[in-house]
Amino acid sequence: MYFNLIIRFDESSAMPSSRMFEHTDPEIKQSFERNGKPNLRALCDLPTIMVKEFGPDTGKQTARIGYIDSPSMCPTMKNPIFCFPSDLLIEKQILGDETYTPNQLKWVGQHTRWTVFGGDPFRTLFAGGQLEPENLDCSRAIDETMVAVMMPFNRGHHSIDPVFKAIEEGVEGAGKTASRVDQRTAPANIPDDIRHLIRSSCAVIVDLTGLNSNVLYELGFADGAGKKPILIQKGPIDKLPFDVSTRRVIAYQEDKDGLDALSKTLTREIRDF
Incomplete structure (x- = not known):
């Protein structure tokens, strides 16, 4: 990199x-x-x-x-x-x-x-959340049943987002629970919630579709926190940022068959994690 x-x-x-x-x-x-x-x-x-x-x-x-x-x-x-x-x-x-x-x-x-x-500049600068010492609770336990999901929210609320529903089904197939930050109902600082979610999860799924800038930051933070994100993207895998292009990315199609296939692939990935 x-x-x-x-x-x-x-x-x-x-x-x-x-x-x-x-x-x-x-x-x-x-x-x-x-x-x-x-x-x-x-x-x-x-x-x-x-x-x-x-x-x-x-x-x-x-x-x-x-x-x-x-x-x-x-x-x-x-x-x-x-x-x-x-x-x-x-x-x-x-x-x-x-x-x-x-x-x-x-x-x-x-x-x-x-x-x-x-x-990796993200790992060098932000590993462990050094910019916010109050969030540096290294003893914070990892929830082995929770998988964090980082993705754009432009498809609407998590309850109606078909891609998130497919991710949920795939994660549940591996005996775990998918968690997206907008599922939290209590008022909070969203960036803090995202960092806490990433650090406390056993795995992180990152949807690179559209190369959303917030999602790219979350990917960098996950790398810095020592996670090994599972990367997915809608459509063919063509032009990705240089530092991501060498990684394995799971392509999916946003139709019934494509989302069913995504769920099954994620179940296998998480079981083997």
Whole structure:
């Protein structure tokens, strides 16, 4: 897995070609070049951290993680999956490491650059929910009977969503219960509910249909929490984000036969989990 880190003083300006692939491992750089130029389409498929320059002269900034809107040397990110303090990039050693002096670390974020790193940025930044210490109850028990379901809600309430009903039937066939966050009736903070649901479940099913940004964040959080999500998607499996494209994804059709087949496949997957 790879990800971009894009730092600019002015996010309305294009990345200077001299700063492209700065501090990128030569082998990684070669993988994302075509005819000696950046392969912007391939880079666009990578998860991306974007932040304005931060340091003594500019102060702290809010960093965003998500996907670039379109291939460009002046990338934008209109719908980030998550925002976090820029200092976390130093704390998690995405920028700098133990060889840097305190003074070097102060200035490491105040430099325009586009770097491609190897690794999972969601796991590095958010594993275990570090951004919210109050949610870090490591003793929280896993419910071996519950399977968390992360999916778009555009088909309506869980009680009338045919895909969710098929998932429910498949999970029940394996002797477990499917749980979707909108089944909870008590008022609560929905993002907290989602994270709790993922951490406390024995398995996680993720529907990638439409590449919904919330669902992609939930997939990243599930990865960071040490889960091994079962991935499904409506229709043929064609263009997926680079870091997901190497994983097994179960394709389904949204008709009676297709949903029956999905239920049976999920029953087998969960029994073998």
